[in-house]
Amino acid sequence: MQRGETKSGERSRAPPRRRDAERRGKADGVLDHLGQQIVAGRFAPGQKLPTEAELGRQLGVSRPSLREGLKALAVKGLVETRTRRGTTVRVKARWNVLDTDVLRWIAAAPPDHEFLIDLLEFRTIIEPAAARLAAQRATPAQILEIERAYSSMAAALPRDVEACCRHDLAFHEGIFAAARNVLLSRFAAAIRTALLAAFRISANARESYENSMAEHWAVADAIRKRDAVEAERAMRHLLAGTARDLAPAFDEGARGRRDGPRPPPLERRRTSPTPASKT
Amino acid sequence: MQRGETKSGERSRAPPRRRDAERRGKADGVLDHLGQQIVAGRFAPGQKLPTEAELGRQLGVSRPSLREGLKALAVKGLVETRTRRGTTVRVKARWNVLDTDVLRWIAAAPPDHEFLIDLLEFRTIIEPAAARLAAQRATPAQILEIERAYSSMAAALPRDVEACCRHDLAFHEGIFAAARNVLLSRFAAAIRTALLAAFRISANARESYENSMAEHWAVADAIRKRDAVEAERAMRHLLAGTARDLAPAFDEGARGRRDGPRPPPLERRRTSPTPASKT
DNA sequence: TAAAAATATATGTCAGACAATAATCAAGGC
């Protein structure tokens, strides 16, 4: 569980008391607040946010601090600010969906089934390859790390599902690290979000884990035996199981049909920007 | 005021309409400058850069502007700034290697062969899958886009290699777009860097292109025919060709850095603390 | 009516100052 959520709303004009709740800077507070708002769909793409003066007044920070936060938002691709035109929210396709914060906001926002499907599909592309490379290149220490993560998962499973999830993350991170590719190593954040989302969506993650422990073991075993082909296959199998577990929740909200035998659906999904009309 | 040409009125008469490099703000200038310096290895990981006051004086910008640039650098993962400890350069493993700017700096810096190998390997994972999905999901308009990019490549090839490269980029970007996965769509920047690096490394990109036009066509044709398996295979073939074209330059660079006898090309590199004994 | 100039407004930048914090160093107790 994330800690240190932003305490929004302390915009008191009061004199500077010791506010130890905000250990991070004001700029980071602005970043977090606005990022969540944007990802949650509070500002439609293309829409202009209030002026810097207005925003600063609303959030209770000065303009320099606000600008630092805005700069960070721009780097993450969520907004674009031009002189005199104000800062506009960019379309989702352009934001940095692999950024840690962006993923955290997405995970915290009302579940976006389209994105979660994309994320799972992306893992299906990346992770089997990572497992294959890990089987070829992992150092003994890294193999040990992966196996230890698996053991911890198995040990924690019945009683502490949250700890199991944590070790699951370590399991996948260990595989990425063992693949020894700096680009692949950047995707732990995506996995973290996927796991968080799985927690929030699936009614019982416990059952999912109980189903997938054998598949986790198969991956670790193949890597230990340096069987690249089998590692790739096992990881694919594991992710297919994950997709199966999540499918019911997706069907509930997802309308688009992705797996057609033929592509007569010229338009896949991508409906108009209706931000989750969930009540 | 030896450095301070920031005073007003110096360039009042200029018609600066298309000055992209100059037009951006001071903060972006700071970001670009420091980013290049760091990526080029001017600051070792863990090293502290000068204090904000000192840096601002060196770069000729005020502290707020400097801080904006530093914030952007922190978001990109290059540095980490903590109260009273200053800003320290992070190890390369932690920077955002998929960020557009970071990739541009890497491409501009002296060629990092290890990174380029990782990048090519990463493309080998991502792009075949993207081609497969594109064959399944591309709209007619997107197919047309891909084919137009191919035609432009073929038309520009003999005389204008740089235009050919541009259309090559459009070709790959079109495939990513047609794959219709927001996460996949974020990798055009990586491709751009790969192409730039290929230009800088390979003695003559023209020959590479002449070799690979047929393979490009095979990818486009498979997508048009909606043959997912063939699209994936063709893309893999295309990237294998790219790797073959770049291999001599890599070997050259590797040989230049190592004085000893050539290492067995079978094993990769990265002889980390524990050499993989089981091979 | 349409083009050109003037105005208005929001961002970009700067300067200086103060507050908060943590690294450093000095003093004291065991």
Add this chain to the structure above:
DNA sequence: GCCTTGATTATTGTCTGACATATATTTTTA
């Protein structure tokens, strides 16, 4: 002598206020 504890101090974090610059909007004029 070594460790703990407190004062010092340097550096980041933040604020106020202002001016410069560029562009959207309005007004004026041909």
